[in-house]
Amino acid sequence: MDKIESLKKLLDPKKIAVIGASKSKDKVGGIIFRRLLGSRRRLFPVNPKETAIEGHKFSPDIQSLPDDIDLAIITISAEAAVKSVEMCIEKKIPNYIIVAGGFGEVGAEGRLLEEKLTKLAKDNSVNILGPNSLGIFLPDENIDTIFVEHGDKSLDRNGQVACIVQSGSVGVEALGYASNTGYGMRAFVGLGNKCDLDEIDFLNYFSLDKKTNCLGFYLENIEKGRQFLTIARETARKKPVVVLKAGRTHTAASAVSSHTGKLAGSDNVISGALKQFGIQRVFDDEEFCDATKVLSMLPGAPGNRVAILTAAGGYGVMCTDFIENMDKRAKLLMAILSEATKRKIKDATFSFTACENPVDITASADDMMFSKSLDALIEDDGVDIIICIAFFAPPGITENLIDIIADKIKKSDKPIIVFTKYGPFTDNSIKNLYYAGVAAYPSVGRAVRAARFLVERTKIKQRLDQEA
Amino acid sequence: MEKKIEQWFESIGDKKHPDEFDAKYLVKLYSIKVPCARRLGPEDIFDVEGIDPPYVLKVCSSNILHKTEFQGVVLNNDNESVQANFKELQKRFPNENILVENQSSYMGPEFIIGIIKDPALGHAVMVGAGGVLTELYKDTAFRLAPCSVTEAMDMIDELVLSPVFENFRGMTLDKKKLAITISQVARLAHDLGDRLSQLDINPIVFSEGEWIALDVKIVFE
Numbered sequence: 001m002d003k004i005e006s007l008k009k010l011l012d013p014k015k016i017a018v019i020g021a022s023k024s025k026d027k028v029g030g031i032i033f034r035r036l037l038g039s040r041r042r043l044f045p046v047n048p049k050e051t052a053i054e055g056h057k058f059s060p061d062i063q064s065l066p067d068d069i070d071l072a073i074i075t076i077s078a079e080a081a082v083k084s085v086e087m088c089i090e091k092k093i094p095n096y097i098i099v100a101g102g103f104g105e106v107g108a109e110g111r112l113l114e115e116k117l118t119k120l121a122k123d124n125s126v127n128i129l130g131p132n133s134l135g136i137f138l139p140d141e142n143i144d145t146i147f148v149e150h151g152d153k154s155l156d157r158n159g160q161v162a163c164i165v166q167s168g169s170v171g172v173e174a175l176g177y178a179s180n181t182g183y184g185m186r187a188f189v190g191l192g193n194k195c196d197l198d199e200i201d202f203l204n205y206f207s208l209d210k211k212t213n214c215l216g217f218y219l220e221n222i223e224k225g226r227q228f229l230t231i232a233r234e235t236a237r238k239k240p241v242v243v244l245k246a247g248r249t250h251t252a253a254s255a256v257s258s259h260t261g262k263l264a265g266s267d268n269v270i271s272g273a274l275k276q277f278g279i280q281r282v283f284d285d286e287e288f289c290d291a292t293k294v295l296s297m298l299p300g301a302p303g304n305r306v307a308i309l310t311a312a313g314g315y316g317v318m319c320t321d322f323i324e325n326m327d328k329r330a331k332l333l334m335a336i337l338s339e340a341t342k343r344k345i346k347d348a349t350f351s352f353t354a355c356e357n358p359v360d361i362t363a364s365a366d367d368m369m370f371s372k373s374l375d376a377l378i379e380d381d382g383v384d385i386i387i388c389i390a391f392f393a394p395p396g397i398t399e400n401l402i403d404i405i406a407d408k409i410k411k412s413d414k415p416i417i418v419f420t421k422y423g424p425f426t427d428n429s430i431k432n433l434y435y436a437g438v439a440a441y442p443s444v445g446r447a448v449r450a451a452r453f454l455v456e457r458t459k460i461k462q463r464l465d466q467e468a
Numbered sequence: 469m470e471k472k473i474e475q476w477f478e479s480i481g482d483k484k485h486p487d488e489f490d491a492k493y494l495v496k497l498y499s500i501k502v503p504c505a506r507r508l509g510p511e512d513i514f515d516v517e518g519i520d521p522p523y524v525l526k527v528c529s530s531n532i533l534h535k536t537e538f539q540g541v542v543l544n545n546d547n548e549s550v551q552a553n554f555k556e557l558q559k560r561f562p563n564e565n566i567l568v569e570n571q572s573s574y575m576g577p578e579f580i581i582g583i584i585k586d587p588a589l590g591h592a593v594m595v596g597a598g599g600v601l602t603e604l605y606k607d608t609a610f611r612l613a614p615c616s617v618t619e620a621m622d623m624i625d626e627l628v629l630s631p632v633f634e635n636f637r638g639m640t641l642d643k644k645k646l647a648i649t650i651s652q653v654a655r656l657a658h659d660l661g662d663r664l665s666q667l668d669i670n671p672i673v674f675s676e677g678e679w680i681a682l683d684v685k686i687v688f689e
Contacts, residue, residue, distance in 0.1 A: 225589045229612075257687060258666035259602050260582025260594050264610065269584065269592040272610030276619055328626060463618070 007197075007205050010095040010127050011187070012141045013070035014041060017093065019062065019084050020075035021045030023053050028099055029075035031147040032135070039143050044069065062087040071095040073135070073145055078102035081131065082116050089124050097145060098130035104193050105132060114195050121196035133192030134168025139185060140211060146188070148172055151179030157435070159184030161292045162206035164199055165218040166191045174218075174285035180427045181442070182434025183293055186212045200228055207235040214296040216242040216288055229277040236278035237464045240295040240457050243279050244288045245270055278460040280453060287449070290441065294450040297439045298415040300458035303384030305335035306451060307377045308358035310389035311365050311397070315419065315444055316358030319387060322448040330455035332385075332448070334358075341380040348372035366396030371404045378412045385451050386416045389444075392429060393422065399432070406436035415454055419447035472497055473659055482530035484688050489528050489567055491684040495669065498652045501680045505569040510562065514551055520570050523550045525557050528567040536600065543571060572680055576632055576639045578671030579679075581650055583613070583657040585665055593654040595623050595646070598671040613654035620647035620654075641674045649679050665689050 016036060020029035029047070036043055037054055045053055048060045059065050062084060072088045074081045074096060081100050088096070103114040114131065121128045129136070135145030139156040150172040161184060165171030168190035175183060186209070189202050199217055206212045215235060222228050222245070232241045248267040274281045280295075282288045306323050310316035323332045334357050342355035349369045354360045359377070361369055370390070377386050390401060409416050418440035422429045426442050433440040441447040476497065477483070480490040489507040496502050504519050507528055516523060527540035535541050540561065542553045550568070557566055580598030585591050593615050596608035609623035624630055624643055633643040649672070657664055666687040672679050 222588065226612075229589075258582060258584070258668045258685060259580060259670055260584045260668050261666045262603055263582075263594060263596060263606060263608050264584040264586070264592065268594075268608060268610045269586045269589060269612075272592065272594075272623070273589055273612045275622070276611045276615070463622075467616075467618075 003201065004205055004208060006094060006127055007201065009070045010097075010129065011136060011138055011189075011205075012143065013095065015044065015066070015069045015071075016041055017044040017046055017059075017062075017065055017069045017072045017088070018075060019046045019072055019081075019088070021047055021050075021053065021058070023050055027075075028147050032073060032075055032099070032145055035144050035147065041143070062091060065091055065093075067091065069093045071097065073097045073099070075099050078110065078113050078131065082113050082120075085117065085120055085128070089120060089126060094126050096126065096128045096130075097133055097135050098128060098192070098195075099133060099135065099147070100130075101132040103131045103195070114193060117195040126196075127201075128196040129189070130192040131195060132168075134165075134172060134190030136190070137185075137188040146172060146190070149176060150188075151176035151183075155179045155183060155185045157184065159186050159296075160211060160213040161185055161296045162187045162189070162202070162209065162212045162215045163218075163292070164189045164191060164202045164206070164215070166194070166199075166220050167218060168192065170218050170285055174289055177285075178289035178293070181430040181440075182432075183289060184296055184434075194223075198223070200224060200231060203228065203231050203235060203241075207231070207239070212239065214240045214242070214292050216244070216292040218244045218246070218285075218288065220245075220247045225273070229273060229279070232279050233277040233464065236460060237468065240292075240460075241279045242282055242288065242291050242295065243274055244282045244285065245274070278464050280456055280460070286446075290446055290450055291453045293434075294417065294439045294453055295457055297437065298409075298417075298454055299413075300461060301385045301415050301451065301454040302413060302458070304331060304455045305333045305382060305384045306357075306387055306448075307335040307337065307380070307383040307385070308387050308389065309370070309373055309377060310358055310360050311363055311370075311391050311394060312389060313354075313360045313362070315389045316360050319389065319419070319444045319448060320358055322445055323387075323451075327452060329449075330452040330459065332451060332455065335380070335383045337377075338380050338382060341376045341383075344376035344379075345373045348376070363391070363394040364396065365394065367398055367401050367404060370397070370401055371408075374405070374408050374416070378408060378414055384414060385454065386414060387447055387451060388416055388418045390418050390420045390440075391422070392420070392425075402433055402436045402438065405433070406438050409438060415451070417441070417447050417450050417454075419444055469497070469659060485530040486686050486688075487528045487530050487565065488526065488684060489565070491686045492681065494686065495653070495656065495681055495684050498656050500649055500652060500669070501678045502684070503569040503572055503680065503682065505567055508554075508566050508568060510558065510564070514554055516550060516568055519568060521545070521547050521550070522571045524569045524571040525550070525554055526567040526569070527557060527561045528565040529561070532561075532564070545571075572673065572675040572682065574673035574675040574680070576641050576674050577629060578673055579629075579646065580608075580668065580670040581653050581672055582669065583653060583664065583667040585662075591654070591657040591664065593620075593650060593657065595620070595650050596627065597629050602670060611654070613657045615651055615654035617644070617647045617651045620650035623647075623650065642677070642679070646672075646674075646679055663689050 022030040578598040591613040609626040
């Protein structure tokens with residue numbers, strides 16, 4: 001079977017066996033089984049010591065499972081997990097998720113067990129995700145095998161980011177936290193130790209997946225580096241690819257005598273390579289979520305000239321500083337507004353409005369003034385991106401401003417990024433903006449950084465299109 | 469090209485650290501300009517016929533990687549001083565070859581172009597602010613080899629030094645030609661294959677309308 005087709009069965013299985021399922025709500029097998037109960041798929045718990053769980057009869061062993069299981073989720077410990085994979089293979093089960101750790105990451109003995117799994121996968125043409133995998137979560141397919149807490153419902157709504165992470169906990173913690181402010185996830189895949197399936201398999205899969213419009217990877221090692229880069233470049237022609245590469249590799253220092261070798265020392269080579277292949281690099285989980293969120297919600301930026309619209313003078317000044325900072329990712333410029341634009345804004349707001357960029361319409365502004373000023377900035381040919389500093393505390397500003405901004409984003413090619421704060425309600429405001437289709441951030445620095453991701457993306461796209 | 473490289477590899481004395489003269493011959497095969505030079509052995513008669521003054525004298529040995537630190541370089545020799553300085557250098561390094569080169573005058577800053585073999589990704593090419601302080605500046609950009617001219621242009625744009633190509637203080641440095649050179653160096657690495665461990669062209673400078681490699685160092689596996 002074609003690899004993509006076979007992965008479809010892993011990610012959207014009809015019949016699932018849970019090896020080590022349990023009535024106990026404290027056991028991994030118990031948590032995962034209960035999580036799957038909401039998935040409307042046929043479930044087959046396997047445990048010789050138990051009889052029934054939530055209306056499902058336990059199979060005492062793997063041999064007594066039906067013949068057409070699509071996926072086995074193995075929740076038992078390392079050594080037993082390998083044995084059960086062997087037995088499942090006799091039942092011709094094509095896909096596996098192995099949750100347990102205790103493999104390559106703990107030393108020589110574990111490494112031997114992991115090598116056994118690699119060989120089993122290869123010899124029998126089955127897919128093994130893990131071991132040490134936190135599993136998969138695809139909201140649209142209504143499948144979730146993650147046994148730890150991982151965020152609220154905002155993850156569930158029409159998300160388009162595929163997150164493929166080597167470390168499950170980095171992935172779930174990042175996304176769980178991002179979901180407080182709204183984050184659209186298409187898929188979560190915990191790669192774990194990559195005994196068989198690795199980042200390249202899922203890169204291929206989600207490149208072609210119609211519901212995915214942005215791919216994000218957390219990786220510690222890229223064994224097949226050149227292959228990954230080459231395929232990622234093909235993907236980047238169509239969809240943004242973001243990589244958080246942790247763990248800096250050092251070229252054996254003793255062997256380096258050249259200047260070049262000493263300068264390559266940290267991870268400059270990987271940074272250069274990612275750029276060369278059109279991949280956007282990030283350095284921590286917050287940046288990962290910020291980048292994938294904006295890249296998934298907005299199509300890029302026609303240029304790098306930014307206009308700031310603010311109701312709070314201080315933040316406008318601060319935002320200007322961030323825009324003018326040197327940054328290797330992408331250079332931003334403060335837009336120079338036309339006289340016509342300034343006139344329109346003055347007419348719509350106050351005669352005293354400061355109309356040089358940043359445009360400060362003050363805390364006396366209301367929704368309509370924001371709306372008309374945004375229109376003026378969108379219509380200005382000298383503006384490519386708008387950062388809107390929106391506050392909901394002033395009396396003239398209501399929640400309607402959210403829909404006003406969302407509506408303008410839908411009708412314009414120019415991206416609008418929002419920076420907002422609302423005291424203890426900040427996260428909720430940002431989440432409401434997200435639901436309306438607006439990418440918003442709770443700090444000036446993060447909003448400006450999001451603008452850089454869009455400019456960087458457009459430059460990558462243009463370069464790759466030229467090469468094609 | 470493959471045949472020329474193999475011939476060159478056969479011809480060189482030290483297969484791990486080729487000396488500067490041999491290293492420069494290799495980059496010349498890739499259309500990278502090097503100064504007009506002669507390599508003189510310990511027994512050779514002094515001869516600068518065909519090389520224009522001023523001259524630079526350098527000890528040329530696989531054993532001495534950092535010539536300057538061992539006082540193995542004498543700059544600014546004219547026709548009068550060159551022979552005496554040559555003998556002086558010979559006395560300091562009695563068993564080594566000496567390189568006599570035309571000393572190029574140049575415009576603008578020194579650059580470095582290099583190659584390193586990354587254990588996971590293979591050969592990478594680097595461009596950066598060059599000279600003896602290159603490791604302090606750390607103003608560099610990397611790409612994997614092979615590397616197109618367009619990609620090399622992006623590398624140059626990443627450098628803090630990049631504004632020197634925008635008519636900075638009246639300098640007219642050719643950015644495209646530097647990018648072509650970077651791309652050629654990446655090709656050289658690709659052609660040499662796995663045996664190439666490291667390469668430094670440092671400095672490379674802009675002289676009379678061309679980029680010229682003033683020093684080249686190669687380390688093989």
